[in-house]
Amino acid sequence: MIASNVKAIQNNQDSISAKLANLRVMMAKHDLDCYFIPAVDEHFNLSVPAAKQRRAWISGFTGSAGDLLVGKDSAWLFVDSRYYEQAELQVDTGIIQISKLGLEENLSLIETLEKLAESAPKSTKIRFGFDPFTVSTEQYQKWVKKFATAGIELVSIRENLADKVRQTAETLPAIDESPIFSLPASLTGETAAQKLVRVREAMAKANIDVLPISNLNQIAWLFNLRGSDIPNIPIFISYAIVTTDAAFLFTNPERVSLEIKQELSADVTLLPYTDYPSTLVSCVSLPKKVRVLLDSKHSTAGTYQLILDQQKAKNNIEIVFDPNPVEGMKARKNPVEIEQMKSANFKASRAKTLTLMWLTEQVENGNVLTEFDVKETVEGFYQQETDFQSLSFRTIAGAGANSSIVHYGTPSPEITLKPGELLLLDSGSQYLAGTTDDTRTMIVGEPTAQQIEHYTTVLIAHINCAAQQFPKGTTGSQLDAIARAVLWQQQLDYGHGTGHGVGVFLAVHEGPGGISKSVQYPLESGMVTSIEPGYYEPGWGGIRLENLYIVKEMPSKNATVWYGFEPLTYIPFERKLINVDRLSKTQLQWLNNYHASVIEKLAPVLDAATIAWLKKAAAALGKAL
């Protein structure tokens, strides 16, 4: 087996050398000293569709983050600590140097460019090429400022050189082939036309004439359309532009059925993906004054440059840097969306509860299970529910020490669940019109005192956040601290946010809200967020307890608007791991009320044996007297 592996790697190396050689020919035509190929594409998704995976194609490195810089003779891959190991495995360091960001003597992209500039002959600048549609406006503005005096010339090339190399080497995968489907207003609660009215109201309020959109979640939400260009997130490659009197959707029109075309035709003009730049230019090139909204974090420098070019040509274009209003609208769910989310998360709660019962019984019967068995079981239960579409992310099922790996996405058929070990199960699904995400941590057999203490601490953190009322205007950053406070008292903490926004049959992570240290966006009525405090100790194991919640307005006793959380997730917590004596009266009340709701909600759809199990698993807990 080893010999053929070596050959595969050899083939791979030859192929990568050839690709880089071809790229360097293209670079020479543009007189470039180096060329930038980032991990991201034009739409800054966390997952990049196959057709846009330029860095993976040319370097062989498949990590979700890590940018490539190709010089005339050298090339550098810049990876953070998550990818040190994977980069070593996938990249031939004879061809591409790995720069491990955060380690000493490992230069960043900017430092590497500065070093190149220093070694260049005096009074010549090195030419640094990049596709501006793969760089954010913010990043680009930083470069402009940073490199103004650094001997580095920014060379924007509005065609992607990696794509050109790929095209000559093989058939470039079609950008968008799979069909696009539409969701009826009975599932979305609002037609695309109605959403456009609201978007234009927001634009009018901010005096905006043109709103370019490149975020695929925003586009899918706005037009009530879905696709399957990326695993687990039902989005499709596209651009959109909304103006005061028109709306454009840019994708492959052939993937849109005649029926959908007719549905859209009154409100939306459907155009080929490649028409985006020219249409944007037309939209801003009016005789009257035009104000264009750009979100500098999420709009590409390509879009920015197109507008800048027009601004130079005519003086009446104003660029307004502000968050895209669609992001906030998408986050505040309407009543129909909330019902869909309740329905989807009810299905997922049943599936996870069935998994927990299965797990308990298997362990009690002395059967040996693997991480992979757990993954397969929960996914099987998800698929049994109606309207199942896909997982919403790769199932995390980590046993023992693996439970301490926050994003452990490779449950193994070789790793068995051993008595006394923790099992962390974080999973979710896409159901038609609803997205789910929840995590439970279980004990295999009997727990240790320390497992109970840490689990109880994380549970208190969860309850403190979930039970908290807060005034309108409270930010995710503030709630994050309320959740962590109990861990901090023991000098414990977790390295991820307390919660993230969740889309409606869209991405399982969405902005602009959520509960984490850096989120200054206020939580608002109708937002859906996870609450998922944790504790991780490498080698020992990890605990995470995650439910989804809707932010809802509470009956107020005064002039202030007060919000609280209503659960979407109904799954019992692991009673073996709870030290009831550490819960305050109100914390215990919350837990017992929650468990009573779990029984009340799920019992009507479970068989007698499962109900009997659930009634024990979620029975009221009481303090020792």
Added chain:
Amino acid sequence: MIASNVKAIQNNQDSISAKLANLRVMMAKHDLDCYFIPAVDEHFNLSVPAAKQRRAWISGFTGSAGDLLVGKDSAWLFVDSRYYEQAELQVDTGIIQISKLGLEENLSLIETLEKLAESAPKSTKIRFGFDPFTVSTEQYQKWVKKFATAGIELVSIRENLADKVRQTAETLPAIDESPIFSLPASLTGETAAQKLVRVREAMAKANIDVLPISNLNQIAWLFNLRGSDIPNIPIFISYAIVTTDAAFLFTNPERVSLEIKQELSADVTLLPYTDYPSTLVSCVSLPKKVRVLLDSKHSTAGTYQLILDQQKAKNNIEIVFDPNPVEGMKARKNPVEIEQMKSANFKASRAKTLTLMWLTEQVENGNVLTEFDVKETVEGFYQQETDFQSLSFRTIAGAGANSSIVHYGTPSPEITLKPGELLLLDSGSQYLAGTTDDTRTMIVGEPTAQQIEHYTTVLIAHINCAAQQFPKGTTGSQLDAIARAVLWQQQLDYGHGTGHGVGVFLAVHEGPGGISKSVQYPLESGMVTSIEPGYYEPGWGGIRLENLYIVKEMPSKNATVWYGFEPLTYIPFERKLINVDRLSKTQLQWLNNYHASVIEKLAPVLDAATIAWLKKAAAALGKAL
């Protein structure tokens, strides 16, 4: 009495009309349609020294906030809700219109300017004059952006027209007459020379060549100098500039003694206040590239424009907008400063404790007291302590309904303390090298159940914040939420921050830290902050419980740096108002430990009768079984 009052107001009106008429003559010379006179001066202090109180002098309105706009025929005073009433009392609305910001049909400054512009003849712009040294860079940049297309021309006039009118009307008060005194390193822990080394290290790190400083607290701290130009804050009117190899202090050199001049001479060049602009211009006009640091919130547009002018003349000046590093250095107290703060707050704790005992005894003896008696008594005790310099702010002593007025600064000799009423006493002093601030809320006679409930809630908020450990990097915004959480659960809140930074023999409110919703600056070791949650119900009364604390590093069990709070204030809480059963075990432990420390610290410096009283007031509390 009424007749002479009427005459005084008449005189005042005549005088204000005359002042405005003179100002309009000046305005005409500059062809202005309107002229802006803000409440603030060149240094953006909360209190403005008499010589800089231009808006008060010309309008008769003495509020700490509220800007004036003078047009050709009309004038407008823009006040927020704190000053609606005071403005009505002090301003003749026949001469100056009052715009009550926040009320409908009351225009803001910008709206008023826009309305003026709309009523101007087509294609002419109205000319809006202002002294750029009384406007922040941030404000000015907003105006430039806002007015670019609004028919309003910004006319910066680098001499203050109100000062010119004042000069012709009367002798302008000398800008800086009172002597400046210096603090020895035995009190400050660091010489000015040592501080300059650290400032230059911070400048070098950010590659800054020139640092202009206009904040008077920063200047006083940096040079270990103090003055008395403003009540309660020992600062003096000045500017400073630090460069890589020089430091300039601009004030009235005549107020600096020969001895201090000699002390400073090795490190600091002393120049007249008026030399600031020309010296700044020299500092930035070097043949080499010069990077200047400006804090856009705290630097004036005047400073910004001086640099911009030079930037236009030569292309090698770069303006870096960032917070001034001196602000953070001043906030992180050194060990000597911490000792000084401990000493000062120990004195203030004794004075407040003596006041509480006096109050209890007077009430028990059936003596009728007024708010003014309480204020006089606590201030008397402050003055008896060694090295007393002044109060650190106006004493707040509010009885009954007045306790709900957060900044009630006018304790009345007519308002008596009635049985069953709350008394809120917020006060502080300046001792040589230490500043104090604390608040206690007491009950006169016996409390109601609701007073006990609200007091206990506020006490829990105080304890939750004061007892919290938190990792390095935690912001004031996050701790603010931890304090408020218990109030929020009852849908209660308070309209001020949970805590503010405190200077060392400087301003009782200082940046950049503190504990409040908007503070994104992390708390760091050595910072001093108040913790002062409250609850206020108009008519019913108010509660505030305030101690000062030092942020200190805790012994850490892991790789994270953990911080906690060490009290500077030792004053018993009001045991009659505590419902012990609502405190958790750890909260009660904190309170009993704190009270034990109060006795331990204060007993050695109290007489036997007071010790006996204190031992009862601060005795350990226990839960009913």
